[in-house]
Amino acid sequence: MINLLVNGRKIAVDVEPEMPLLWALRDELGMVGTKFGCGAGLCGACTVIIDGEATRSCITPVSAAAEKRILTIEGLGEKELHAVQKAWIEADAPQCGYCQSGQIMAAVALLSHNPRPSDADIDAEMSNICRCGTYPRMRAAVHRATELAKI
Amino acid sequence: MTIALSRRAFIQASLSAAGGLAIAAFAPEFVGATTIAGGPWSPESGKGPNEVNAFIVIDPDNSIILRVAKSDMGQGVLTSMAMILAEELECNFAKVKVEYASANRNLTDNNVYQSMGTGGSRSVRTSRVFLQQAGASARARLIAAAAAKWNVEPAACVASDSLVRHTASGRSFTFGELAADAAKVALAAEPAIKTPDEFKLIGQGLKRIDTPLKVTGSARFGIDTRLPGMAYAAVANCPVFGGKLKSYDFSAISGRRGIITAMPVTNGVAVVADNFWRAKEALNAMPVEWDFGPAGSTDSAQFAAEYRAALDGPLADGGGHGDIDAAFAQPAKVVEALYEVPYLAHAPMEPLNATAHWREDRIDVWMGTQAPESALAFAAKAGGVDPKAVFVHNCFLGGGFGRRAVNDELTQAVEVSRALKRPIKVVWTREEDIRSDRYRPQAALRMRAALRDDGPPAGLNFITAVGSISRSLGWEGVKNGIERQAIEGLSNCPYRSDALKVGVNLKNTHVPVMFWRSVGSSQNAFAVESFIDECAHAAKRDPVEYRRALLEGKPDFLAVLDRLAEKGDWGKPLPKGVGRGVAIHEAFGTIVGEIAEVAVSKSGEVKVQRVVACVDCGHLVNPLTAAMQIESAVMYGLTAALFGEITIKQGRVEQGNFDAYPIARMADAPVIETYFVLSGGDKWGGLGEPGTPPIAPAIANAVFAVTGKRIRSLPLRNASLGV
Numbered sequence A: 001m002i003n004l005l006v007n008g009r010k011i012a013v014d015v016e017p018e019m020p021l022l023w024a025l026r027d028e029l030g031m032v033g034t035k036f037g038c039g040a041g042l043c044g045a046c047t048v049i050i051d052g053e054a055t056r057s058c059i060t061p062v063s064a065a066a067e068k069r070i071l072t073i074e075g076l077g078e079k080e081l082h083a084v085q086k087a088w089i090e091a092d093a094p095q096c097g098y099c100q101s102g103q104i105m106a107a108v109a110l111l112s113h114n115p116r117p118s119d120a121d122i123d124a125e126m127s128n129i130c131r132c133g134t135y136p137r138m139r140a141a142v143h144r145a146t147e148l149a150k151i
Numbered sequence B: 001m002t003i004a005l006s007r008r009a010f011i012q013a014s015l016s017a018a019g020g021l022a023i024a025a026f027a028p029e030f031v032g033a034t035t036i037a038g039g040p041w042s043p044e045s046g047k048g049p050n051e052v053n054a055f056i057v058i059d060p061d062n063s064i065i066l067r068v069a070k071s072d073m074g075q076g077v078l079t080s081m082a083m084i085l086a087e088e089l090e091c092n093f094a095k096v097k098v099e100y101a102s103a104n105r106n107l108t109d110n111n112v113y114q115s116m117g118t119g120g121s122r123s124v125r126t127s128r129v130f131l132q133q134a135g136a137s138a139r140a141r142l143i144a145a146a147a148a149k150w151n152v153e154p155a156a157c158v159a160s161d162s163l164v165r166h167t168a169s170g171r172s173f174t175f176g177e178l179a180a181d182a183a184k185v186a187l188a189a190e191p192a193i194k195t196p197d198e199f200k201l202i203g204q205g206l207k208r209i210d211t212p213l214k215v216t217g218s219a220r221f222g223i224d225t226r227l228p229g230m231a232y233a234a235v236a237n238c239p240v241f242g243g244k245l246k247s248y249d250f251s252a253i254s255g256r257r258g259i260i261t262a263m264p265v266t267n268g269v270a271v272v273a274d275n276f277w278r279a280k281e282a283l284n285a286m287p288v289e290w291d292f293g294p295a296g297s298t299d300s301a302q303f304a305a306e307y308r309a310a311l312d313g314p315l316a317d318g319g320g321h322g323d324i325d326a327a328f329a330q331p332a333k334v335v336e337a338l339y340e341v342p343y344l345a346h347a348p349m350e351p352l353n354a355t356a357h358w359r360e361d362r363i364d365v366w367m368g369t370q371a372p373e374s375a376l377a378f379a380a381k382a383g384g385v386d387p388k389a390v391f392v393h394n395c396f397l398g399g400g401f402g403r404r405a406v407n408d409e410l411t412q413a414v415e416v417s418r419a420l421k422r423p424i425k426v427v428w429t430r431e432e433d434i435r436s437d438r439y440r441p442q443a444a445l446r447m448r449a450a451l452r453d454d455g456p457p458a459g460l461n462f463i464t465a466v467g468s469i470s471r472s473l474g475w476e477g478v479k480n481g482i483e484r485q486a487i488e489g490l491s492n493c494p495y496r497s498d499a500l501k502v503g504v505n506l507k508n509t510h511v512p513v514m515f516w517r518s519v520g521s522s523q524n525a526f527a528v529e530s531f532i533d534e535c536a537h538a539a540k541r542d543p544v545e546y547r548r549a550l551l552e553g554k555p556d557f558l559a560v561l562d563r564l565a566e567k568g569d570w571g572k573p574l575p576k577g578v579g580r581g582v583a584i585h586e587a588f589g590t591i592v593g594e595i596a597e598v599a600v601s602k603s604g605e606v607k608v609q610r611v612v613a614c615v616d617c618g619h620l621v622n623p624l625t626a627a628m629q630i631e632s633a634v635m636y637g638l639t640a641a642l643f644g645e646i647t648i649k650q651g652r653v654e655q656g657n658f659d660a661y662p663i664a665r666m667a668d669a670p671v672i673e674t675y676f677v678l679s680g681g682d683k684w685g686g687l688g689e690p691g692t693p694p695i696a697p698a699i700a701n702a703v704f705a706v707t708g709k710r711i712r713s714l715p716l717r718n719a720s721l722g723v
Helices: A021-028 A083-090 A100-113 A119-125 A135-150 B005-015 B077-089 B103-108 B123-150 B175-182 B211-215 B276-285 B300-310 B372-383 B408-420 B430-435 B469-473 B520-538 B543-550 B555-567 B623-642 B695-707
Strands: A002-006 A009-013 A047-050 A053-056 A069-071 B035-041 B051-053 B056-058 B064-068 B096-100 B157-160 B163-166 B172-174 B231-237 B244-248 B259-265 B268-273 B288-291 B316-321 B333-341 B353-359 B362-367 B390-394 B424-427 B443-451 B457-466 B499-506 B578-587 B590-600 B606-616 B671-676
Touching (some): A083 A100, A083 A135, A083 B211, A100 A135, A119 A135, B035 B390, B051 B123, B051 B175, B056 B123, B064 B077, B077 B096, B077 B123, B103 B390, B123 B157, B123 B175, B163 B175, B172 B175, B231 B276, B231 B408, B231 B430, B244 B268, B259 B276, B268 B408, B276 B424, B300 B333, B300 B443, B300 B457, B353 B372, B353 B408, B362 B372, B372 B390, B372 B408, B408 B424, B443 B520, B457 B520, B520 B623, B520 B695, B543 B555, B543 B578, B555 B578, B578 B695, B606 B695, B623 B671, B623 B695
Parallel strands (some): B035 B096, B064 B096, B231 B424, B362 B390, B457 B499, B606 B671
Antiparallel strands (some): A002 A009, B051 B056, B056 B064, B157 B163, B244 B288, B259 B268, B316 B499, B333 B443, B443 B457, B578 B590
């Protein structure tokens, strides 16, 4: 058994240690808000936050996440929407929406390290793929989130 | 702020792996807003007593359910279709719930939803009138039901805000109190629908109703389906299209944890397990042998040579006007160029997947499909079940772009579910998704112009050699050697000339081809709009001025072009190393002009900094989602223009994931500005695709403006632009 701490809850999963965290979350725990996009750490659809760091869960063995604090989209804004989620709504960022869980987690991690990112910072740190091309609205939403976070 | 209990409840349900439940997740911010459930499919029970018509259900508590018979792959139809219904119904749109219409209902109930396929930028164009009619009809029957209760004339009553009021007495009923009676009303005549000047809701930039679900991870995509007893299947499709499975050795993986079985499926072999990762890892480890067939020795260089050779004919007549030979008899100047484009994969963010639950007498399917009716037929055929006993529960689509119009993955899911007699979720890995796509066709185009002394063309001669989508799909559609997709954007070239002649050589390889966002216009606009730039250069004219002269007498084009030149700062100075390119194209009933500002570094790196788009789609249902579609279409075309290329070696696709098939990311995204220049009238143009065709030529023309190098082959990353 591997002990996980997901969104503040202790959960034990009986899986191979090398199983990527993504599949433990999705297929074992039924937490399907975190998405499968490429399986190779290339697109970021599977991004979760582990001990404060944006992490691509499709290439992270579940054993490497044991006993660490894992935050998924299901746990973000559980009581009140996070500033990033509010900003995403204001900016009308999502289209198909499939990559958006990962994008939002990447933005939350970015703002936790860098509360006032420049466009260049956003370009450098937000490298997740969106096939609908919502980048301009997401960029605007990150800036808006910095304002909402101050309120 | 209080804790959102419903959202917590959702998470609990999710953790308990209940799956397949239509549970909405709404934080307090969304209470009172138009809503949709995470699993948006309609109940299969069909007509209830409160169904005023097939699109509109009003419960006694006055909650209103509007059904949408188109698939939402990001383009916002769940919002726009509902707005059209609500415009006529006169309901409180903020209290509306939206769900997908049932393809089974459409099949078994006299085609009440008409065509449910989503593509060709046609949802609004082909649904608006009958959706307005459905809303107006429901409103008239609600009014008739109220008038009967009060024993007054219907004309003495008005509907608004989900109420019917008797004007003289001030009495009112809620729609919910009237729905059951209204459902039984037979109108003597259907009411007239509103004209655009009467619209109140249509034309407002309302927020999308699915956004709250999509920022909380609650929107249910097909791949998120979980059912009791469900197993997961990973699939290897034959790497060479048209090849066959020869053998596989299940014994090599049978002892692995969680592995259930392996079995042949259409186009390949599946490994089934209790977890998708276990299935795909075992599949990778299982020895599989294929019979690749004769296509196993082909490659892209060979195809490129064949497409070029095909330009010499035999050619079918793709349309035109005037006497092309006379136009080319004594030209002042002839401009001629060869344009080439590669195969392109769709690569939606959600890899293809389907969940099927086969039983002797019924099949249930959960997936995101652009074609629920076709999916229903696929499942019925693969499962040997009466189509009337097949239920397709359409989900949110994690991108479509044309790929989800034909559901190869569903056939495999039904085959495995039938064999194992349990629910099966088939998921294609990204590699399977890219290597087993149905691609935008490879093409070669030879463009010739005979220019007059003063510059404009006397004759335009366009020849295309391109794969036929109809033939690839086994559909009818080719007549006299022509299919519409091959010539769209060529035969309707808007530029004035004495003669236009389009020649076509439809030529398929073993690589399957299909609809890719904007279809034939994706390559034809690149060729035409780049070539017109070449003609302008040859005539020593400004590219906008040259186009304007050739568009004389076409006020809709001119209005877009003039606004574009103004908003896009055409002619204004730019720093060294930055240039502007322009392109304008009509597709799916909509004219889009784009100006791209592009920087080219000394080492040849291309960065698109700004894109200005001007759009004439006649009218808008929702300006917000319309602008989002233009932005999306620009980015989709930008990715293809800069990076997109599927190549073939030994008969198989070389690219497999986003390392070899790169997609534009945040750092590649320009500022995008969209302006609507609406001509109104009878024009209702599409919006999902028309923003894509102009971006590749606008970028390529901007690169020419900076470097003097003409881009005649895509993607741009293959071009050597350094100095």
